[in-house]
Amino acid sequence: MTTFDNLLLDLDTASGILTITLNRPTKLNALNSATISDIHGAMQQALDDEQVRGIIMTGSGEKAFVAGADIAELAGLNEISGRRFAEQGQDAFALIEESTKPVIAAVNGFALGGGAELAMACHLRVASENARFGQPEVNLGLIPGYGGTQRLAQLVGKGKALEMMLTGDPIKADEALRLGLVNHVVPQAELLGFCQLLLMRILSKAPLAVGLVIDCVNAFYDPERHGYQTEANSFSRCCGSDDFREGTSAFLDKRPAAFTGN
Template sequence: MATFQNLLLQLEDNGILTISINRADKLNALNSTTILELQQAIQEVYDDTTIKGVIITGVGAKAFVAGADIAEIAELSEVNARSFAERGQEVFSMIERCNKPVIAAVNGFALGGGCELAMACHMRIASENAKFGQPEVNLGLIPGYGGTQRLTQLIGKGKAMELMMTADMLSAPEALALGLANHVVAQEELLPKCHEILTKILAKAPLAIGMVIDCVNAVYAKDENGYQTEANSFARCCTSEDFVEGTNAFLEKRKANFKGI
């Protein structure tokens, strides 16, 4: 497994990989190096069959990711700002499209690019001290890593407009009520809760889990018929060995032994 300057990676025997943003002195703010390393780490998730599921979190108890690196942003021109945004969007889309479950363990501030990173994950588990927000208008900016799109998808147009235009922050309970967070737990229970959910998911058929991700993403793909994607994926499942194993296990009243084929 690769080593990185701004990321810590830990792969457990059960196939759960924890990726921790490791810039605690900067509240884990995203800079270009961190985005590049995230891209490389997620590509490893795609390529390594021993990795079954992923937790993304931040080092320390204060911040998941408190935003992008403002010193870098301050130097952007129109030309390189576009490529800056497109690079982040590309990496976060890799996370969103990953056919292995990815959970954000939001352990504090998830602001700006941090909120966008959390939203790119398949679900978000928040500690009680977590704060979510897109405060870019305070800098004369807007979200650039997909935040205008994903926040609207997750909590609805009106509330997303309000949050992005006022730069207000959401507490963990508010994020839970709006559907931005899946669960809120005490800080010390955050990673155990993520492991609990991933362990439950990883006991299911891996091909089917990946196709659920594809089909849910198709809801928001403007050039894709989500119903057709679902029908195609359903048909593909029916050709898999996991389908045979799952149905036989049900009929034989035993636990299924899925192999992902």
């Protein structure tokens, strides 16, 4: 696999799980344009690699998943470069959200600003007990630019999303769980292992069906698509698949299914 300056990639060929670790520990894994470019490149590579079946996204160290954007780079933005900065992040994070290979965020510590936005672009989020989530951009005279105004409202509701973004106040992992921002909270030492087991459970299912579930849910939030029609079309596609015939046969034969993704 291609190497990236700001990421560590570790592919377990036995399970097909690729772990992408943001690796800027001296900056608490803060996002800059180079790191966003690396995320986009690593995701595209993962989607194109048949060995990769699922992805875990995490940060190096125990303090931060991603502590936000690189303020030194932000300070130099103007209206034109600011739009490019936002669109670059939105494009990279859309690649994660629209991936038909499941992506789990293993949130170890601070997930602030762009870090919260990166976690929200992933399909599932598991947080360590010391995790903190927030969109503090108003403290800098900014708003979230990588999709935070959209995804946070989808996940926690309009009122709470507005409160978090208007005050800039972070929330702890237990509140994030209560609000539905994360799926699970686990001790720090168990975080990656828990995510691996969760992802392996998903990867034991029919790959085509898993990818189509993700696509159908995304269709609900896309004003240019019809969610129910997407669901009907996807259901029809499943019915014509080898995995459907294998899954139903295995159920009737009372044996484990051997899915191929076809």
